[in-house]
Amino acid sequence: LSLSLSGQCCSRMLRTQLYAASHGHATLSCPLLGHHTAPLPSRRAAGGGFTPHVRSPSVRLGRGRKGVAGAGGVRCAAMEAQTAAKSAEVVATKVKAVVTVKLTVGGILTNLGLSRGLDDITDLLGKSLFIELISAHLDPETGVEKKAVGSFVHKTRRDGDQQSYEGEIRVPKGFGEVGALLVQNEHHKEMFVMSVVLSGYGDLPITFHCNSWVHPKSQNSNKRVFFTDKSYLPSQTPNGLRRLREEELQTLRGDGQGERKSYERIYDYDVYNDLGDPDKSDDVARPVLGGKTHPYPRRCRTGRPRTNKDPHSEKRSNSVYIPRDESFSEVKGVTFSAKTVRSVLHALIPSLQTAIVDPKLGFPIFTAIDTLFNEGIDLPPHKEKGFFQTMLPRLVKALKEGKDNVLLFETPAMIERDKFSWFRDEEFSRQALAGVNPFSIQLVTEFPFVSKL
Secondary structure, three states: OOOHHHHOOOHHHHHHHHHOOOOOOOEEEOOOEEEEEEEEEEOOOOOOOEOOOOOOOOOOOOOOHHHHHHHHHHHHHHHHHHHHHHHHHHHOOEEEEEEEEOOOOOHHHHHOHHHHHHHHHHHOOOOOEEEEEEOOOOOOOOOEEOOOOEEEEEEEEEEEOOOEHHHEEEEOOOOOOOOEEEEOOOOOOOEEEEEEEOOOOOOOEEEEEEEEOOOOOOOOOOOEEEEEOOOOOHHHHOHHHHHHHHHHHHHHHHHOOOOOOOOOOOOEEEOEEOOOOOOHHHHOOOOEEOOOOOOOOOOOOOOEOOOOOOOOOOOOOOOOOOOOHHOOOOHHHHHHHHHHHHHHHHHHHHHHHHHHHOOOOOOOOOOOHHHHHHOOOOOOOOOOOOOHHHHHHHHHHHHHHHOHHHHHHOOOHHHHHHHHHHOOHHHHHHHHHHHHHHOOOOOOOOOOOOOOO
16 A cells, blocks of 8 residues: 555656646655655757756656656665665675684594584584674774674584684674674583684685683673784773773683683682691691791682681682683593502602512612613512512512503603703702792892891
């Protein structure tokens, strides 16, 4: 009905203008276009009337009322829609986004479970990561932040331990400089985002060096923000980034409330109030290390529950909170655990050998130390010397048969460079400084030294 009325309105206005054309130039107008077209020159028809020349093929004069009502309004609306669509295509810029994610090394267990299957489905749907671009400038008309533009990136190629995600983002004209990036992880597990590269917006690609863990949306719905490498003083920070900068700073500082979660990045500090376990026994209770009574450097705040007997102490836990980006990666964690076991065995085996052969026996000569790295330890055949001397060699030999190198010490880099470096004063002083708590080192104010004991 509205379309028919619009066509009738156009028909009446066109008739009026045709009548006026007999006195000069005709001007066509259309209520759907919202503006007047340019004046059209007229010519005398064969019957003595004036007929305007039609310049646009989309605006035609029908012979009857039905023709004008059925075609005029529709063609005017179609022309307007096509013009708007073409202008939008010209204004918007297609920006290609490439996200590089480092794959974790967790063994076969990481490929099992329901969450892994859900993540694979998410990858197939092309909705693994959602990327949004933030303008560094405010809207000049409203004075508020410009609307962020974003899109999903889908899983593409894999190169070794790196997985790429690609997508296309349409950036409108007048968006300005890209100052920040918002990332939302749609997976059920965290991702280590290495970098995000934007190409097609400007002469050079825009690279965001992230190198950080991005928590899944299921754990925290807040999007992760990354800023460009361009540094600003607080007073010179672009207005479009001030709010995000303040929120990111508040996120890193925390509010000092609640228990810390493993995926958080809060750098909050507290005293050492978990050294003892007063709930277990008074003998293992320890005072709080830090503060005015016992000054000491702080540790990362965990926010764990307080003990029942001592309200100033926290309950101990097997896992200690560390900001996510500061904790060991899976590869480093496995390597550290393996080296820990190896170090324990290397420290234990010489003691076992000494205890079995002769408790008072040490290294007879200096070259005996070198045999720890070259030949290893060959325990003598056990004799009937009781349970201790009988069982330990069997246990140690079982370890040696299972892994020949497990009883061999790794040669220190210092010994490989210089076998007698330990004998020099320079190396002795270096090891002394490296092994002492830096807070216990004091400046020498008098010489020779005078004991204060």
